[in-house]
Amino acid sequence: MLLAFGDGWRKNNGYQLTEQEIRKDFDWAWQWAKEVTE
Numbered sequence: 001m002l003l004a005f006g007d008g009w010r011k012n013n014g015y016q017l018t019e020q021e022i023r024k025d026f027d028w029a030w031q032w033a034k035e036v037t038e
Contacts, residue, residue: 023030
């Protein structure tokens, strides 16, 4: 993907996932999630 779109994909909202979308597929992993403090 990086070769086709360069670095611009990071700024395109169409490629950004919401927490809800991530939880839908990875809800099983949320039990190990740690809060990011950076």
